[in-house]
Amino acid sequence: MSQTVFQLKITLMGSQKPPIWRQIQIPAGLDFQQLHAIIQGAMGWTNSHLHAFTDRRRSFSIGMPDEFDMDETQDGREEKVQDYLSAKGDSLIYEYDFGDSWEHIIEVQKVLEAEPGETYPKLLKGKGACPPEDCGGIWGYYHMVEAINDPKHEDHEDMVEWTCVEEWDVNEFDEAHARERMLDRFNNARNSYGMFF
Numbered sequence: 001m002s003q004t005v006f007q008l009k010i011t012l013m014g015s016q017k018p019p020i021w022r023q024i025q026i027p028a029g030l031d032f033q034q035l036h037a038i039i040q041g042a043m044g045w046t047n048s049h050l051h052a053f054t055d056r057r058r059s060f061s062i063g064m065p066d067e068f069d070m071d072e073t074q075d076g077r078e079e080k081v082q083d084y085l086s087a088k089g090d091s092l093i094y095e096y097d098f099g100d101s102w103e104h105i106i107e108v109q110k111v112l113e114a115e116p117g118e119t120y121p122k123l124l125k126g127k128g129a130c131p132p133e134d135c136g137g138i139w140g141y142y143h144m145v146e147a148i149n150d151p152k153h154e155d156h157e158d159m160v161e162w163t164c165v166e167e168w169d170v171n172e173f174d175e176a177h178a179r180e181r182m183l184d185r186f187n188n189a190r191n192s193y194g195m196f197f
Contacts, residue, residue: 004028005120006085007110010039010094012128013103014138018171020128022178026121027114028085032062032076037189038121039094039104041182044130049097053084053106056093087111100137121186123179129172132163145170 005025012020022042026035032053040047052063052073062084065073084092085108094104114120131141147155148168160166 003114003120004082005112005114006081006108007112007124009107009109010042011105011107012043012131012138013093013105015128016142018128020130022126023109023124024121024182025112025124026081028080028082028111030081030121032079032081033064034186034189035081036063036076036094037185038182039106040096041185042123042126042178043104044178044181045096045102046133047185048133049099051094051096052098054093054095055091097133100134100140102131102137121182123175123182126173126175126178127171129168129170144168 004027006028007023007025010022010024015021020043022039024038024042026038030038035053036051037047039045050063052061053076054061060074061072062074062076062079064077065075084090085106088108088111091105091107094106096102096104131138132144135141135144143155144159144163145168147153147159148163148165150156153159
């Protein structure tokens with residue numbers, strides 16, 4: 001019996017030229033905690049903050065419930081992606097770090113049948129450097145980029161010291177490293193509580 005695969009494009013909302021995005025293929029039967037792990041690895045985040053999946057109306061919240069929001073958040077380990085996405089053009093929002101509020105739009109580009117012999121998830125391609133954690137959200141990121149890349153900027157020295165880099169390339173994206181990191185995160189999530197199909 002063939003498995004359904006979603007091809008997704010994940011774009012960091014508010015990202016400028018170049019927009020920061022990743023294109024992946026995943027089994028439709030994954031749960032949201034596994035999708036979270038995949039996004040973390042593909043994008044380059046460090047999984048240091050809370051997250052939630054929702055829609056544009058905020059009519060639901062899927063993540064990892066904690067003692068403060070047990071009634072508000074559905075457990076991502078118990079919700080399947082295919083129950084919320086099913087056709088080309090369907091979309092969800094993934095928010096990471098509720099302080100910096102990194103919002104990503106997840107859009108279904110294609111619904112496919114798994115190819116025989118292929119393993120999923122797959123990172124197909126991407127563009128743009130992942131911002132560093134705790135830099136103040138998308139506005140803070142571009143302020144940081146400007147400060148690092150302009151030696152005359154009043155915050156140049158502070159930002160260089162904080163990031164330990166003297167130039168920030170917004171285009172930097174190591175596809176091979178992102179693919180390896182994504183699979184590591186996914187396998188760790190899968191092994192922590194069982195197989196997905």
